[in-house]
Amino acid sequence: MDRTQDGKPRRTAARGSYAVGDERRARILDAAVEHFAQWGFHASSLARIAKDAGITQGGLLHHFRSKEDLLISVLRRTDEQGGVRLFAREPQSVVETFQTLLGLAAYNAERPGRTKMFNALVGEAGERGHPAHDFFVGRYRMVIEGIGRELRDAVERGEVKPGTDPEALAAEIAAVMDGLQLQWALAPETYDMVGRLRAYFDRLLRSVTVDGVGLPERSGGEEDRSEN
Amino acid sequence: MDRTQDGKPRRTAARGSYAVGDERRARILDAAVEHFAQWGFHASSLARIAKDAGITQGGLLHHFRSKEDLLISVLRRTDEQGGVRLFAREPQSVVETFQTLLGLAAYNAERPGRTKMFNALVGEAGERGHPAHDFFVGRYRMVIEGIGRELRDAVERGEVKPGTDPEALAAEIAAVMDGLQLQWALAPETYDMVGRLRAYFDRLLRSVTVDGVGLPERSGGEEDRSEN
């Protein structure tokens, strides 16, 4: 997985050993995701996380100086992996925006640990002192601004009805996605989160676009883009 | 503090001390709500809850035989207080249904501890072993069936468009309410949860009812019904 196929120079060797450290780091982070999903932050234990990563608690604290450091490292990596580069490509239409979000939902449905972790942490993080509070405040701001910008562009293109409040609608979309995720987490095998979200987007498109057309029958954009 | 100022008959004395016990019980439950809100279940501590209730940990465990017993007692009482009798009165229209739900959102916004507790617990409870897992599974079933029934009635009355899937729409409504609640919890003083929900219901009514009319300007049903 970490093929640093080097040549000769020292630097490369150093890079090599660094890459090994990164691999251990990654194992710890993977284990931490599962534990934060199951226990939340406060009730997770470094020793149990370390054990799942094949290391001792003391060894873990060589890579992360504290439990809180581990948490923010997990959150940062998770954001880099997943849908934050969601807004990298400019969408050509609001339909494309929604298809990208459907793809994100499918991506989340395939990663129960990661997704349940967000459910558990965002609930805990409501309290102001929580170590992830600021992270989630910033995250919602970013997500809502991102979706809001695309909606505003769609209004300006004349695609979406002029009266629409882009930011309010973006917050609503984020709420639907989060809320469906909570329901899905209670029965991940039987709950069709993506289907539910598609139904929502379909009706939303009919009521909010100028031409009043819903989502295309079963277009692309929902496959896992498998970024990691 | 324990003024069982009894007369002679046993029964009355027993009832009297029982009422006092209930008052203490209530204090413990109130404290527990705040702690579960801030820490979730696993990371909350009986000793700290007891301290806030003006009692010791040992004393607390006289009223609740275990931490898990305390949790389910909290959840049960909270459900009895809040919007479970939501469906007591038959609504005359889907507008009325939505106004009742707006009232519930306003009720929740006035009780940050209780509401944040639900955010924290429903996130944790995604995992199957969690002591509140079954509670939340049952709760969503009940809520979605309740809202779904009212929507189905509205379809049968010819108020809502025939093609509508009542249960799917009910799940969507629950998702929006939960998702908005997560965002609200991050900034309860500045986030207009009820306004956001009203905007959602308004657009939903326009797209899903036969006559396509939105929500009335600012009708009743949103005041706190102050049931406790």
Place this chain on the structure above:
DNA sequence: GTCTATAAGGCGATAGAC
């Protein structure tokens, strides 16, 4: 880089005094 050992304290639950 990983280990063991340990410090210093919190946890839930039980037992028994009053």
Place this chain on the structure above:
DNA sequence: GTCTATCGCCTTATAGAC
């Protein structure tokens, strides 16, 4: 009904050996 005391276990973080 509430207290104190206690059991056995778990917690994060640090120190130092290898």
